[in-house]
Amino acid sequence: MNSEIKIKEEAIYWIAxxxxxxxxxxxxxxxxxxxxxxxxxxxxxxxxxxxxxxSLSKENKENLSDNVHFEIRKERFSKKIRYFSSAAAVLFVxxxxxxxxxxxxxxxxxxxxxxxxxRSLKEKLPDGSTIFVDAKTALDIEFFNxxxxxxLKEGRVMFEVAKDKxxxxxxxxxxxxxxxxxxxxEVIHKKDNTTINVEEGIVKTYFTKYxxxxxxxxxxxxxxxxxxxNEQGNITNQENINPNKIALWRENKIVLDKTTLKExxxxxxKYSDINISFLSKELETYYITGEFSSTxxxxxxxxxxxxxxxxxxxxADEISISKKF
Numbered sequence: 182m183n184s185e186i187k188i189k190e191e192a193i194y195w196i197a198x199x200x201x202x203x204x205x206x207x208x209x210x211x212x213x214x215x216x217x218x219x220x221x222x223x224x225x226x227x228x229x230x231x232x233x234x235x236s237l238s239k240e241n242k243e244n245l246s247d248n249v250h251f252e253i254r255k256e257r258f259s260k261k262i263r264y265f266s267s268a269a270a271v272l273f274v275x276x277x278x279x280x281x282x283x284x285x286x287x288x289x290x291x292x293x294x295x296x297x298x299x300r301s302l303k304e305k306l307p308d309g310s311t312i313f314v315d316a317k318t319a320l321d322i323e324f325f326n327x328x329x330x331x332x333l334k335e336g337r338v339m340f341e342v343a344k345d346k347x348x349x350x351x352x353x354x355x356x357x358x359x360x361x362x363x364x365x366x367e368v369i370h371k372k373d374n375t376t377i378n379v380e381e382g383i384v385k386t387y388f389t390k391y392x393x394x395x396x397x398x399x400x401x402x403x404x405x406x407x408x409x410x411n412e413q414g415n416i417t418n419q420e421n422i423n424p425n426k427i428a429l430w431r432e433n434k435i436v437l438d439k440t441t442l443k444e445x446x447x448x449x450x451k452y453s454d455i456n457i458s459f460l461s462k463e464l465e466t467y468y469i470t471g472e473f474s475s476t477x478x479x480x481x482x483x484x485x486x487x488x489x490x491x492x493x494x495x496x497a498d499e500i501s502i503s504k505k506f
Contacts, residue, residue: 188220192227291324297336299452301430309343310350315430316451324348333370339428341365342382355411358395360385366401367428374417376408377401378427388414433475442467442485442502449478460503464491 195211203211215221291307296319304312306322308329314320318336323329329350331338342350344363352359352368354375359368364382369375377386379401387398388409396414399407408418429436435448443465446457452475459465467489473481482493482500494501 185223188223189227192220192224195224196227289323289325291322293322295320295322299454306343308345308348311341313339313341313428313431315428333368335370335372337367337369337428337430339365339367339380339431356388356390356414357409357411358387358389373412374408374410376406376418378406378422379403380424380427390414429472430475435473435475437469437471437473439468439470441465442469445469445481446500446502449475449481452476453478455498455500457500457502460501464489464502464504467491 191214195214198207198211215224295302295304295314297314297316299316301313301315301318304314306312307324310329312331315337318338319334320336320338321332321334323331325348327348329345329348331340331350331352333352333354338352340350340352340361342361342363342365346362350361350363354368354370357375359366359377361382361384364384365380366382366384367376367378367380369378377384381403384401384405385398386401386407386409387395389395397409397416399416399419401407404421404424406418406420406422407416409416426436433452435445437445437448440448443459449455450457455478467485469485469488471484482495485491486493486505490505492503492505494503
């Protein structure tokens, strides 16, 4: 049996167990099973199928259920179904029925991976959406019949999403999800957190470890900004911002607002080949506020020596920051 099909069957089995209520041994077995990344990915997908099954028309349910009943009578399923209530058994039928629709409506229509180095780029997508991708950014784009999805692995992207009421546009940054139909907003993916800044329209954000387990769900509008921790999904900041200050990197600007020297120099390093070293941890935490062009590294270095008692040594692509005595 194809391994992915086997995992799909196992996922449906666990969804039915979850609906019925795990016993102690099942809970332990499930937690061990879902630790594998592929298992979790397929489990989440099948959860989506289950949700879609609940919205099937009565006619679709009857027609597809008739076709699939024969399959679930096979020995490997009938043994498992015996242990569940009729409601859970119906779940099996609906999941398999919906999966047929899922395969038809969620096949990949368009797929693209983007990775930038020192330059940002502007990309027009097949649906009419436009994305602005900052330097040192990586993302995957997939369009289906039923949805449009972007996985932001690192970096910053400004989205101008074309309206399509039949296909939601979803951005995933770790377990942080952003859903829109048509709007303009920026997503910033850092190692520990994700920030969403809305320039125009309405954006729904939430944290989800498992499909449909939405936590800290928020509805954002113009000028709203929110930051989530990537691992826990906690909201660490929510505020109103100036929409004219969103994604100024599109204009080759670096905007610093009480930013540490370490973070500021990391910003400059995205646009040039430089290696930075701090000879004191304390220096990394000094704050600076200001606006610079991404090409004004030398001006920035000169500025910080006037603000703080520090020394900057620059040799070729190596920059060393130390205390001035």
